Amino acid sequence: MKGGGGLVYAIVAALLTCALPLHGNPENDPKILQVTENYHPDHHYNNHLLGTAAELKFINFMQEYGKEYSTRAEYLHRLGIFAKNLIRAAEHQALDPTAVHGVTQFSDVSEDEFERMYMGVKGGGSAAAWENEAVATAEMEVGDLPESFDWRWRGAVTEVKMQGTCGSCWAFSTTGAIEGANFIATGKLLNLSEQQLVDCDHSCDAKEKTACDDGCSGGLMTNAYKYLINAGGIEEETSYPYTGKKGECKFRSEKVAVKVANFTTIPVNEDQIAAYLVHHGPLAVGLNAVFMQTYIGGVSCPLICGKKWLNHGVLLVGYGSRGFSILRLGYKPYWIIKNSWGKRWGENGYYHLCKGHGMCGMNTMVSAVMTQTS
Numbered sequence: 001m002k003g004g005g006g007l008v009y010a011i012v013a014a015l016l017t018c019a020l021p022l023h024g025n026p027e028n029d030p031k032i033l034q035v036t037e038n039y040h041p042d043h044h045y046n047n048h049l050l051g052t053a054a055e056l057k058f059i060n061f062m063q064e065y066g067k068e069y070s071t072r073a074e075y076l077h078r079l080g081i082f083a084k085n086l087i088r089a090a091e092h093q094a095l096d097p098t099a100v101h102g103v104t105q106f107s108d109v110s111e112d113e114f115e116r117m118y119m120g121v122k123g124g125g126s127a128a129a130w131e132n133e134a135v136a137t138a139e140m141e142v143g144d145l146p147e148s149f150d151w152r153w154r155g156a157v158t159e160v161k162m163q164g165t166c167g168s169c170w171a172f173s174t175t176g177a178i179e180g181a182n183f184i185a186t187g188k189l190l191n192l193s194e195q196q197l198v199d200c201d202h203s204c205d206a207k208e209k210t211a212c213d214d215g216c217s218g219g220l221m222t223n224a225y226k227y228l229i230n231a232g233g234i235e236e237e238t239s240y241p242y243t244g245k246k247g248e249c250k251f252r253s254e255k256v257a258v259k260v261a262n263f264t265t266i267p268v269n270e271d272q273i274a275a276y277l278v279h280h281g282p283l284a285v286g287l288n289a290v291f292m293q294t295y296i297g298g299v300s301c302p303l304i305c306g307k308k309w310l311n312h313g314v315l316l317v318g319y320g321s322r323g324f325s326i327l328r329l330g331y332k333p334y335w336i337i338k339n340s341w342g343k344r345w346g347e348n349g350y351y352h353l354c355k356g357h358g359m360c361g362m363n364t365m366v367s368a369v370m371t372q373t374s
Helices: 004-016 055-063 072-095 110-118 124-133 169-186 194-200 222-230 270-280
Strands: 098-103 256-265 283-287 296-302 314-321 334-336 350-354 364-370
Touching: 055 072, 072 098, 098 256, 169 194, 169 222, 169 256, 169 283, 169 314, 169 364, 194 222, 222 256, 222 364, 270 283, 270 314, 270 364
Parallel strands: 296 350
Antiparallel strands: 098 296, 256 364, 283 314, 283 364, 314 334, 334 350
16 A cells, blocks of 8 residues: 555654553552563663653553552563553554554553453354354344444443453353343343353363363353353352452352353354344454554554454444544444443443454354243
8 A cells, every 4th residue: 555654654653742641440450460471670671761751651640540569670560561552552543543542551561461361262263163052043134224223222231340350251241141131031131140150160162172161261152151051040240249360169059040041153244243133132242352452432443453363252232323533534333342341441341343344353253142031
């Protein structure tokens, strides 16, 4: 693309000369003490950042989010990561101009740490591997779909939750789908237990044997459905509350609030996904979350985003026809996606991702669940 590279570098340079916006702090964000392997406190390799604009932004970031570091060495280590993430946010802004990227609560976490602690979908390298155990879904009529649709305003979606520093996104995606299905079947919106899945579910994918549910180390939504069918159901959050870490399984069958009858996978066609969403409720989705660490708002529609490697489980709750664009490149239709990183991340805890392009692989790992009503 002739001249395109010059525009990208110009945008990156301009963003780096400005103070990137501070935005989005999850509730009860824990103090971070995460020193990477091969790091030694005597390696003060980030001293050159002291007194710079990057350190000033870092200090503001610490104050904004209540961050504390136990040693000077840890402070310097996190400062170095923060400075790299400023550059990364600017790069994301250039590659994703219809969204807003900048400083978030994750700006002192490296890319590897972020994926390990805040994502958790397993088996993303072969998204279709788990389809064999799901009930096939019939093709649906798409001609009468509304221009915009949102299950939140119909009462089928619980409040945004917080997974913490635990790779349990798959559990939150699972409970969100079940909460919606149960609401549609019964009219009751129940807050279901992710902790039951984190502690008790060890199901593995039938084809990809290493893709097993393993608490904070990741899992798959379809594995979780299978576990719940076999276990007899899922408890409410009040009877089995979330702790953010894997513990001993305390599931009690007499406390089951919702029973899972079956599940289905949805075709990759986004019109079919929209139709199934409208007619059957919120859908569990896997996607590539590479742009989400720096995401603040707007409609994310990256110029480049890998579609084959999926690493994060979320909940598709609706879609809109006209999404905000910071560069006035025109309004974009978008998916409305519930995340599990707290209400102050992104768009009040939600991610807006452009619709109709299979963006970041969001159409390749979509599933719905059916609940028992008696």
